[in-house]
Every structure is written in structure tokens, then in C-alpha cells.
Amino acid sequence: MSLVNEVIGFFMKSRIGRIDHFRNYPIETQFNVFHNLIERARFTEFGQHYGFSDIKTIKDFQERVPVVTYEEFFPWMERVLKGEKNIAWPSEITWFSKSSGTTNARSKFIPVSEEALHECNYRGGRDVLSLYVENTPNTQLFTGKSISINGSLHPNPYNESVEAGDVSAIITKNLPKWAEYFRTPPVEVALLDKWEDKINYMIQHCSSENIVAMLGVPTWGVVLIEKIMEETGTKSALDFWPNFEVFFHGAVSFTPYRTMFKERLFPSSQVKYMESYNASEGYFAIQDDLSLQDQMLLMLDYGVFFEFIPAEDWDKSFPKALTLDEVELDKNYALVISTNAGLWRYKLGDTIKFTSKYPFRIKISGRTKHFINVFGEELMVENADQALSKVCQELNLEVLEYTAAPIFMESEAKGGHEWAIELAHDPVNPQEFIQKLDQSLREINSDYDAKRHRDLALQLPVIHFCPKGTFMKWLRKNEKLGGQHKVPRLSNDRKLLEEILEMTES
Structure with missing residues (x-):
């Protein structure tokens, strides 16, 4: 078996040269991916609709083709789902990846081409x-x-x-x-x-x-x-x-x-x-360097063309999307992709930050829909993960699952955040946990801290420590056990939180 290990290991190392190439020439690599996608799809219905044959530059592409969500792209997608060919990609689509639901359907169906x-x-x-x-x-x-x-x-x-x-x-x-x-x-x-x-x-x-x-x-x-x-x-x-x-x-x-x-x-x-x-x-x-925690190399030669919408623009009807050579470090971007399965300027829903350039490394900071910003606090999943991890380490606790939502202002009452947290063991002093979580969030997020100053807009968080297995019950009820299914961490509405809290009462 040691010989097998050496042979397979040698085979795996042979790819490093190509990875090094796009590490050294990232802009050129993405430019080639872009042109290859446009060329291959120019005679599809989508390509003819948007005049792919006349597109010469990335700017042409951005001016002609709109940035879309799944819901907005669904009319094209539905035709592919029903078996029509050469709609948004020339090769036959034989598989569809199924993922969490959206506003127009319980599940999303994403095309998976042979390419x-x-x-x-x-x-x-x-x-x-x-x-x-x-x-x-x-x-x-x-x-x-x-x-x-x-x-x-x-x-x-x-x-x-x-x-x-x-x-x-x-x-x-x-x-x-x-x-x-x-x-x-x-x-x-x-x-x-x-x-x-x-x-x-x-x-x-x-x-x-x-x-x-x-x-x-x-x-x-x-x-x-x-x-x-x-x-x-x-x-x-x-x-x-x-x-x-x-x-x-x-x-x-x-x-x-x-x-x-x-x-x-x-x-x-x-x-x-x-x-x-x-x-x-x-x-x-x-992750291309095991010493760089939470940092991953953006893989640029997979038939995916990347664009990046700054956080302040991601809800605009016609947002300006940046290419790789225009991004800045440590800034939140919504990820937009065009792929070799026929997704075009598709708003993925994830937010990322660049941690380095040349090579371009990123870390995932959250979801465009999974954050809390009801009171101007701009709480991202990244903030919540870091704060919870710090508190659990200090108090020798283990977090299994969590979700949080806003407490809306009513009459003269202040707003706040309400959390449902499942730990391996409940804290000895729940109030200490709440205070420490609040303090950690204030240290990590200056907007949250400003709204918490003298309880200006946000009161101390309300936290429910859920019995072990609560989130599993929610996943089972919603047929989301296993695979890549996960519990949304943050939300601007209370639907998920209230469903989780109902589980604690059943």
C-alpha cells in the first residue's frame, strides 16, 4: 500500500504546475475563461438573445447581460429543466443539482453539464x-x-x-x-x-x-x-x-x-x-496553504468567470460588478458567476472578502440574504461565527448550531437580536454567556457597537439555549437531513427563528 500511496501522491502533484500558472497569471486566466465561455455559448438561444457573437470585451458583456438572481433566471432554467436543448449552454444537461429553496420554489435546480x-x-x-x-x-x-x-x-x-x-x-x-x-x-x-x-x-x-x-x-x-x-x-x-x-x-x-x-x-x-x-x-x-486559516485560493481555471459586486451595491437593480483586477482587500463582495453549465451573471448569494492578491485568496463572509441589518448594525455571519467561537472558548463550551433574527421595535420599546443556540452543554451562568457574546460582537463590529451604545437602538440580546437535537428536528421536518444542507445563521425576518423556537416546545 505504501507504493500505491507514493504513486497516487506523485500523480496528484502533477497538477501543481497548472495551479501555479493561474496563481502567477490570474487576470489572463480569467480573461481566457471568459472568452471561452462566450465562444462556446454564442449559438445557444441565450447567446443569440444577447448577441454573444458580437461581444468582444468583458465590458460589452456587462453592458448587455443583466446580473440576475435564481428567480430572474428561472424562465431560462425552466426550459432546460423540461428537457429543451441548446438554451443557455450547447451541450446536453443530464444532471441538476438541487439546493435550498428560494422565494419562488421550495428548491433550486442548478444545471450540471458534462463540462x-x-x-x-x-x-x-x-x-x-x-x-x-x-x-x-x-x-x-x-x-x-x-x-x-x-x-x-x-x-x-x-x-x-x-x-x-x-x-x-x-x-x-x-x-x-x-x-x-x-x-x-x-x-x-x-x-x-x-x-x-x-x-x-x-x-x-x-x-x-x-x-x-x-x-x-x-x-x-x-x-x-x-x-x-x-x-x-x-x-x-x-x-x-x-x-x-x-x-x-x-x-x-x-x-x-x-x-x-x-x-x-x-x-x-x-x-x-x-x-x-x-x-x-x-x-x-x-485552501492552498494549511497555515492560512480561513483563507482559500480562488480557483480560476474551472470554466467559471467571476465578478464581484460591492456590498453597498448588491441590492441595486443595476449593480456595477467588478472584475478580478478591480477588487480591494478586506471588503465585502457579492459573488457573481458565469459558468460552463449555462449560468450567466448569476448572483450566487454568497459574500466574500479578499485576503490577498497575487495569488487571489478569499474567505467567505456570509450570504446576501443571511445577515441582520434592521437597525443599521450590519451584522454578518462572519461576525456571529467569530463572536460565538470566542465566547465558547472562554467558557469551555461547544456550539452545535445557531440562528438569530431581529426583535422589531414596538411602541417605545427598543429593538434587538434574538438568538436560538444549541450547545453541547448549557452554560453554567447563562447571563454571563449573554454578556460575553454581546461584548464580543461589539468588539468585532463597530456598527453593532454604535447601536448598542447606551442601548441607543439595540438592547442586550435575548438568547434561548435550545435542547440538544432541536435543530436536527427542524432539518428533519423540512427534509434537509444530510448532504450540504445547513441552517441559515442570520435573517432579517423572524420566520426561521420562530420555527426553531416552536421545536423547543414540541
């Missing part, structure tokens, strides 16, 4: 391994198996001949044989529709396998590991996975979970953590 599957998703998966091997020369990653918690596949409600499902399920369904050899559970188990059946199999069988890595959302990693620990009567995951080496995580911020993983689940300095940014719409960024 997107191979040039974006699979390339991203290989590059995660390539960059990990580059960072870890003595890795034994290919001497054991990697465990992943996938979503499932379902018929496309618009066209039953085409399947839809969580993007992780689509990738697993189409994995090459060599990759399947190094992963677990088996495909037929990984794609099971019922979460309970899938997790029970993994508890029974994966605890005795030689697991060296885990891939997935931190939330579901915690659920699986804790269930195996409970079943086996062990104190940490290293008791049943002694050769465990790395957790490849994504989808939600690792900040609230970092202490739990490092000090309780995998209490060893030998275990590494590596972040990637892959969504239903594609693979976008990978």
Missing part, C-alpha cells in the same frame, strides 16, 4: 488532494479510506428522465473507479434517501474501517462521530480511527466547530483541517 462535472467539480476534488499533498509531503492519505456524508438523488419534477439531487450525490454517482476505491461508504449506501438508514450503516460499518480522512459539512461530521463514539463507548474518534489524518470541510464556517474538533473529537496536533468552497453551482476555492 461542469469534469472541468469544475472533479477538477476541484482532485485539486483538494493535490494541494493537500503539496502541503503534507509525508502524507499517508492513500493507505486508507476517506469517509463522506452525501445527499441523495431524486427524479427531476419537470422531466423524470433526468435526475436531480445534492451536488455531492451527483459527484459520487459519477466517480471514476480509482476514486471509488479510496472512499466509503459504498455508493449504494452513500446515495440512500433515508438519512437514518444511511447514518446507521455508517455507524455499524465505518467505525471498523481504516479511515484516514473525512469530507463534508462540519455539522454532519459532528453528528456521525458523536453517534459512533456513543455506540462504541469511546472518548474520541481517534480511538476507532487511529490513522485519521485530515478533515476536508466546507459549506459552513468551521470557526464555531474548530475547538470541538481539535480538543475533543480529534485531540491530536497531527490531524489537519483543510477548507474548500464548493456549492451547488460549482467549485470555487480551496
